[in-house]
Amino acid sequence: MSKKTIESKNPSFIQAINISNNWCKDWAEELISDEVLADRLSELISSRNGLRGFFAYTLSDIECTLLDKLPTSLLYMFIEKGLPVVEITFKNLIMSSAQIINHNRDKNHDYKEKSEIISERCTLLLQSLDTKLVTKEAKRIIKNLDQMGNSFDSSIKYDQEQKNFIRQKINNLAIKKGHI
Numbered sequence: 001m002s003k004k005t006i007e008s009k010n011p012s013f014i015q016a017i018n019i020s021n022n023w024c025k026d027w028a029e030e031l032i033s034d035e036v037l038a039d040r041l042s043e044l045i046s047s048r049n050g051l052r053g054f055f056a057y058t059l060s061d062i063e064c065t066l067l068d069k070l071p072t073s074l075l076y077m078f079i080e081k082g083l084p085v086v087e088i089t090f091k092n093l094i095m096s097s098a099q100i101i102n103h104n105r106d107k108n109h110d111y112k113e114k115s116e117i118i119s120e121r122c123t124l125l126l127q128s129l130d131t132k133l134v135t136k137e138a139k140r141i142i143k144n145l146d147q148m149g150n151s152f153d154s155s156i157k158y159d160q161e162q163k164n165f166i167r168q169k170i171n172n173l174a175i176k177k178g179h180i
Contacts, residue, residue, distance in 0.1 A: 009047065016053020019044060024057070024064050034071035042077050055088050059118045067121045070128065079130055086133045090141060093122035097169045098150045098162040119169065126173055138170050
């Protein structure tokens with residue numbers, strides 16, 4: 001079993017990915033309980049790099065089923081963390097949705113499938129989080145979508161097909177949550 005504590009209160013992005021990987025594997029092998037994992041992850045995602053690293057790992061690793069199974073203790077912790085969890089989940093939903101369009105254009109079916117998994121995981125998580133925060137963030141994104149982009153600094157804007165698909169994903173989320 002891996003080390004149970006974080007050596008630094010502010011791990012790097014890569015350290016956070018590795019920590020998440022180790023803890024999720026321990027959880028999958030039933031070496032730690034849902035509650036212990038939630039406690040550990042609460043500390044990890046308190047930092048920006050920890051939050052980014054955790055979601056980068058758990059959303060993109062096909063073998064990691066943590067978000068697919070979403071233990072109640074983890075869901076409560078995410079709800080308690082509030083807006084940062086909602087924001088990063090939406091960012092990943094937007095990026096993965098735009099990438100689905102790109103991979104489809106490039107006929108790269110393997111990458112498209114991975115982006116679809118990330119998008120679906122984000123959708124399922126957003127459906128479980130605080131409705132008011134999710135709704136507020138969804139409205140903000142829709143309002144600002146024309147200024148958003150698919151590059152780190154948003155210098156390359158989403159094209160119309162990507163924006164339409166992102167809007168569709170967000171609208172489908174609202175329909176599934178029963179808020180339309």
